[in-house]
């Protein structure tokens with residue numbers, strides 16, 4: 001085992017043991033906790049990554065930002081697909097659903113130069129909080145797309161407003177949320193990933209001010225700079241998203 005692993009694991013165990021001491025945890029409680037952990041074994045492949053993402057993914061994103069000077073990153077979540085369709089100015093949706101949302105901005109470097117050729121992935125839920133490619137026969141060309149950025153770095157894409165949704169909560173991950181007195185809802189959000197030659201891959205989300213659950217996201221992913229108050233343009237909301245990428 002590497003020295004780094006040893007140091008990190010030692011510090012985690014130290015914190016756990018301190019919490020056990022602090023709360024006078026009993027044998028009865030300890031055995032109940034071990035019994036609860038055994039439930040994970042029954043659906044480990046699904047539940048362990050779900051719980052880890054729920055508790056720690058946003059933290060790892062924050063730590064990443066210690067070493068970046070560009071835009072604020074945020075968790076990727078489980079619904080990104082490489083196979084998103086290439087789009088020009090519109091993400092395919094079921095047109096009858098959801099308020100219109102325009103997402104526009106610029107992709108640039110730390111000096112303000114546009115990054116031509118960057119690949120901007122955008123994905124979000126439908127008006128029911130479902131993701132294409134993950135719910136029944138919901139085709140993957142809806143509610144997601146890959147936009148190739150042109151010479152000015154600027155882009156504008158039309159889509160529809162996403163909705164809040166519950167993370168899977170019928171297993172131990174949901175039970176854990178219940179133990180903590182928390183609900184399984186995420187606020188409405190849009191996911192982004194930007195890739196460009198010579199730059200660090202960048203992943204983030206945008207949230208909407210005043211929306212349900214924005215103050216109590218079950219995965220604790222909301223960060224103040226990522227909460228937007230879109231302007232209204234005609235019938236549409238306009239989400240301004242600039243992406244400033246760090247060099248690789």
Ligand SMILES: [Fe+2]
Nearest residue numbers: 077079189191
């Ligand atoms: Fe999501």
